[in-house]
Amino acid sequence: MISPLKLTGLTKRYGDTVVVDGLDLELKAGRCHGLLGPNGAGKTTTLRLALGLIAADAGTVVLLGQRLPERAEVARARVGVVPQMDNLDPDFTVRENLQIYGRYFGLSKREMIGRIPALLDFAGLAGKSEALITTLSGGMKRRLTLARALVNDPDLVILDEPTTGLDPQARHLIWQGLRRLMGQGKTLLLTTHFMEEAERLCDDISVIDQGRVIVQGSPRELIQTHIEPHVVEIYGDGLDEWQAGGRSIPGAPRPTTLPSPSGRGGEGDGQGSANHASSLSVGHCGRCERAGETLFCYTRSPEKVVAELAAHPGLRYLHRPANLEDVFLKLTGRDLRD
Amino acid sequence: MINLNWFPVWQRNFLVWKKLAMPSLLGNLADPMLYMLGLGYGLGGLLHQVNGVPYLHFLAAGTLCYSVMNSATFETLYSAFSRMHVQKTWEAILNTPLTLRDVLVGEWLWAASKSLLSGLAIILVIWTLGLYTNFAMTLALVPVIVLTGLCFSGLGLAVNAVSPNYDFFLYYFTLCITPQVLLGGVFYPPTALPPWLAVAADWLPLTHAVNLARPLLLGRWPEAVALHALVLLAYGFAGFLFGLRQTGRRLLR
Structure with a gap:
């Protein structure tokens, strides 16, 4: 099976600062890949490059078989993104948030009405469909953001620190959700600062520092090899x-x-x-x-x-x-x- | 513009607006109504006639253009800035197949649509108060409103793109919007200005909007229609393109 995301020799500079420095990464379909690294290691920039939001100074990105950034719009149609900061639409209800987000993928109101109950179920927000975003707890918002990333039934879900700022209960709920997605055969790419989260969820892990992958392997392999x-x-x-x-x-x-x-x-x-x-x-x-x-x-x-x-x-x-x-x-x- | 990718962005803003449509429309009307009533009756009582028509009739076209400008400006400054910078709505959209161009075209056309609504509301007042000479000609105000809305929405997106915060908008209002209100022929004919200032006023987009709208309300076909329309479009497109480039540098770097 072809790799959902393949980054080769990826480089991004801001002035004299090299943020991503010849980074190589290849995801395997149907697995959860963790991107670990200290603040400023280049994780978020790597994700933005991988989505074709910014252009690399060198190297290539192939996302779901599409060469980026030229074919970014086509590729993004099959990707779901959970950003680091919640950016749900505060002017809309829970249901409207999903419905409107579906519009950006070209999904009609009718199609979305068909999908929304399952998405709300997935997020554990079935009773909250008419609630305003401002009334939701942090954990609910995060779950809704995850559900929103699934409106287009993506092949690859990219999650930038999906559980930062959540209490343990909320975090466990997110983990359950992510496991269910893996069960459905979706590929996940996530960044996190919680090693426990990476150890539990990820099949493969890349540790990034100074814009480069310094080690890669399963959590068990990394522990056995490096410590x-x-x-x-x-x-x-x-x-x-x-x-x-x-x-x-x-x-x-x-x-x-x-x-x-x-x-x-x-x-x-x-x-x-x-x-x-x-x-x-x-x-x-x-x-x-x-x-x-x-x-x-x-x-x-x-x-x-x-x-x-x-x-x-x-x-x-x-x-x-x-x-x-x-x-x-x-x-x-x-x-x-x- | 060629495709319809911008439409969901326009639609999103429309759906938000729909929730508060009534207060929003009343707000659109209150300010220009106060201008027309206060200045129209207050100053009008002293002036009686300006350029051969009652002052309130003269003022109506200025108020119309000024309201459209305000509506487009507020939408692309404060509201768009909230979506871009505070709520990060644009960033959420950029993770979908839509591009920044789609987002900004949607915002541009939305702000123009909203200013069209506020212009239509003023036309309603103009009809109600009978501040026109030829009814059929007042219908030609609609494209004037559209052009004016596109012009100031485009300019607003340019300012939005380079604003670090809400306070920055005050510079734009003080340095660009207020001079246009005071020099653009809203309250008095530009011929009242000394020549050097009248030349300066000719460069202001609002002057061109007023030059189109006022004759139509006074029952005359405006002169140099193409020139005025081109100036409005040029300002709008230049603002939009600059805004697109700068917003890209801001969000997609």
């Missing part, structure tokens, strides 16, 4: 001393020297000194990273770290399996990007 399987987060009184090498349990293996963490600064610890994991009693950690008052130990053998921590009652810790967020932070660093 130690366990994380011990350590915090509390005495962390500095422990990290600096307070002699610990007798008989513990001699710590080996570790490479210092990537050198990207921890955010706002205000001391400027605590970012270097020393190599003494923390030697059981495969790799350590200090962020503010917390030390992250990425390790293959968490038992030893945990055992050692037992001798330090002042220290508290959380032992958990590594997740996509750990991969993301490792690959893109802990610096703020705003």
